[in-house]
Amino acid sequence: MAEPLKAGMAPDLILDGSYKVRLTAVDATTGAVVSGVIVSEVAIQATDLAGTLQDQAPMPMLVPSDQPV
């Protein structure tokens, strides 16, 4: 069973187009990426300041950057 965890992040983070949201797994000592960790079920809550995503129905969706849109 997956362990529920929480992490803080900076408030008021404004991201412009072409910014990347990266989910990663790092080694606590070295900071290096730990291999073998699969990331899924990602959901992002944000305020759409430019109003470019609100008309996407039923819900805006992002695809991983290394996959074709």
Next chain:
Amino acid sequence: MASADVQILGSGAKAAPLDYTLPLGSELLLKAVRADFDGSAAATAFLPALEIISDAGHSVGLYPTDVAVAAGGSASVSFAPFLRNAPSSSGGLTSQFGLYVSNDQTMAAGATATMEWVYSAGAHVLDLTDAFNPTPVAAGVFFVSCICTSGTLGWTAGRVLRAQIDAVNATFPINGVHNEEPNGLGNILSFSVETLSPMTPTDHFQLLMQNADTGNRVMRAGPMSVVRMA
């Protein structure tokens, strides 16, 4: 158009790192992110993390959890401003509880064996990369209690079951303290061994059992109750 909150779903599953690039022309005020991290194939403990990369390719923030996930463990993680798992140093004590068991071992008369640790339930407080010498995932004061049992009937009268649990660390080693249960009835023997010591990820625990009977016996350890306080 007025600003409005939106929920954006990230499709797919991928080995970390997983990147989502925001569409050109968009501008988002990030409020929260959640994701599942499946470390079934991870060889070491890890910190799930959110990282923001600018359009120029620079990292402008890395936000890891303050609790590591053990090798082979999984986590569902919520990222949002001001969240944390452990309180600040002035905020009090955090405790975690994990339950472990051990596989049965058939031991020859007089033999001593190091028992294996297998995760059962609760928090992954131990890294089982070396399942016979588990290490703390994070530093803390650990209390470990283990039920040790002679799994077979017919022990010889006067023979004992011995077990010890060691907290192997440089500062406060709790090592070599053993309990033993004298056998007067020939029944299955059972008792608890405990240890209490501050431990770090470079330290390890060790559970030893000895068959002091005259024939082969099945030795069984567990459940091992592990409490971490930090």
